Amino acid sequence: MTQLETLTVIGVIVLAILVWVYFRMRSKDHVDQVLAKQKASARVCSRACLLEGMEQIPVALALTAETINYENRDLQASIDLAVIEEVEYDDETATGHTVAGKVLRLRAHNHAFEFMLDLPSAKQWETALPARRIDRAKAV
Numbered sequence: 339m340t341q342l343e344t345l346t347v348i349g350v351i352v353l354a355i356l357v358w359v360y361f362r363m364r365s366k367d368h369v370d371q372v373l374a375k376q377k378a379s380a381r382v383c384s385r386a387c388l389l390e391g392m393e394q395i396p397v398a399l400a401l402t403a404e405t406i407n408y409e410n411r412d413l414q415a416s417i418d419l420a421v422i423e424e425v426e427y428d429d430e431t432a433t434g435h436t437v438a439g440k441v442l443r444l445r446a447h448n449h450a451f452e453f454m455l456d457l458p459s460a461k462q463w464e465t466a467l468p469a470r471r472i473d474r475a476k477a478v
Contacts, residue, residue, distance in 0.1 A: 372398035372409050380407075382466040384459035388413075389431055389441070389452040399442075399453055401466055406444065408453070421446045425470050427460060442467075 369385055376383040376398060383400035388408060397408040405416040424445040430436050432443065432450055440460035444451040455463060 369396055369398045369410055373400075376400040376407065382462045384455060384462065386442070386459070387454040389454055394454065397453070399455075401463070406467075417444060417446060417451060423447075425467055427464055427469055 373383055373385065380400040380402050383398065386397055386399040386408070387394040388397050389395075395410065395413065397410045397413065400407045400409075404420075405418055406422075407414075407416045409415070422444050424443075426443040426445075428441045428443060431441055431452055431454075437454050439454060439456040442453045442455055442460070442463055444453075
């Protein structure tokens with residue numbers, strides 16, 4: 339391999355890393371924009387990570403009167419409060435991994451949705467959406 343080919347390969351690798359970093363930073367900007375938009379109508383909103391297997395997907399998480407919305411550049415979804423059977427706050431994921439903050443675990447229709455929150459945000463969420471089990475479920 340000549341020196342020119344080596345430099346070209348290194349340049350392509352560096353370019354790929356820079357593009358990846360750029361898109362990661364833009365993703366955080368989009369989450370901040372969504373949070374700013376949601377603040378007016380939400381009881382509580384914060385930055386969180388949606389936990390899907392081993393993947394941590396940064397999202398803007400907002401609690402409104404009827405739904406919990408989570409959104410980022412690639413995802414826009416909500417869970418109706420009426421279908422949530424259990425609300426749980428834990429320091430471990432469902433798979434047993436310990437997290438730095440708290441995990442907000444929502445169970446609806448035999449599916450668990452997990453969101454990782456930092457501690458200050460978790461306190462706000464616990465106040466607005468208290469933990470409850472299916473046997474003691476009340477309207478939120």
